[in-house]
Amino acid sequence: MQQASQAVDAEGDAPQHEDVPYVLLYIMGEELVALLEKDTLENVLARVAAAHPGHTLGMLIEGLHSYLKRRQNADYRRLGPGGGGFNAAGYEEVLARLVVDQPGVRHRCVADAAAAADHVSQLTKALATQPFKVQDSFLHQFGGSGKGTANVRATLARYPLRSRALEPWYHALSYVVDIAPGQAHSIVSQHPSLGQLMAIYADPSKSQREKENLVADLKPPGGTQRVGPKASQRLFALFTATDPLLPLGDLGFNG
Structure with a gap:
């Protein structure tokens, strides 16, 4: 089907x-x-x-x-x-x-x-x-399917996503250190699923530098502040970590 x-x-x-x-x-x-x-x-x-x-x-x-x-x-x-x-x-x-x-x-x-x-x-x-239920279940383990802070909710209310199915992904990204709600919104708009983002991170044709700075130049709706290289690199480190004993906090995640 x-x-x-x-x-x-x-x-x-x-x-x-x-x-x-x-x-x-x-x-x-x-x-x-x-x-x-x-x-x-x-x-x-x-x-x-x-x-x-x-x-x-x-x-x-x-x-x-x-x-x-x-x-x-x-x-x-x-x-x-x-x-x-x-x-x-x-x-x-x-x-x-x-x-x-x-x-x-x-x-x-x-x-x-x-x-x-x-x-x-x-x-x-x-x-x-x-697929969205599977993603929601995965993100829930990181606290990403909740309603989030007032700023997270306010951004979503002012700039609704194309589909409510994208909201768990948006909430999860909002928990990453250095990624503000508006920046999380810009990442979700460009990369509408965790799987899509991970596929790019796993693409052997892209260099390490390209992957680390994948979302650095994205801007939030109605704003001018970029996600920036620091947050982009932190996001890459979070989703490509290979050490299961490394605390999420060391990767920049506020769980």
Whole structure:
């Protein structure tokens, strides 16, 4: 599946698109039963997994329970009680075993096409916001997802970010020594995610000096004071530190 990131590029407005490692297999109830009767469901799942390595596999099943009920009732009317007809309970058990035997496969049963469409919509929304939830969880460990000081809140109120999803990143940067709220705002506007900033810091084509001064010339909205080389170098040191025993305070972080 593909998501449109809430982050924007440096110039402007176009959303960035990136692939989400999730494959959704949409299947009707009668098709699933046919695969189970032929004992080929596991082969289908294996082929999908092989074609999309590293992806989470979801299986959306429409109308399974109604199909099982219709088929069981039809056999009951045709053969009578004890006639050895179709047994829906057996397929319910198979589906339950699927959860145990295929822990990497997520399955969801829905009643009809409308419910299926609603599930796809909700799933797409959840996948699109997941990267920001992961970032928020990481930044929270550094005290970066709180409301912050009065100056931090005032800057945000006067100069709203393009998306509220960027606010945890903004709050975290505001905790770094020598980076004022307005300067944190300018960094977030130019580098809208921690991952994007880290990718530049890890770029082997850039020199150490370029990385250390990456944000030095950025200016806050409505202001003229640059972030400056000292704060830029401190930020680089904070996010590229390799010594796990080094206190965050030594790297310039007010946690």
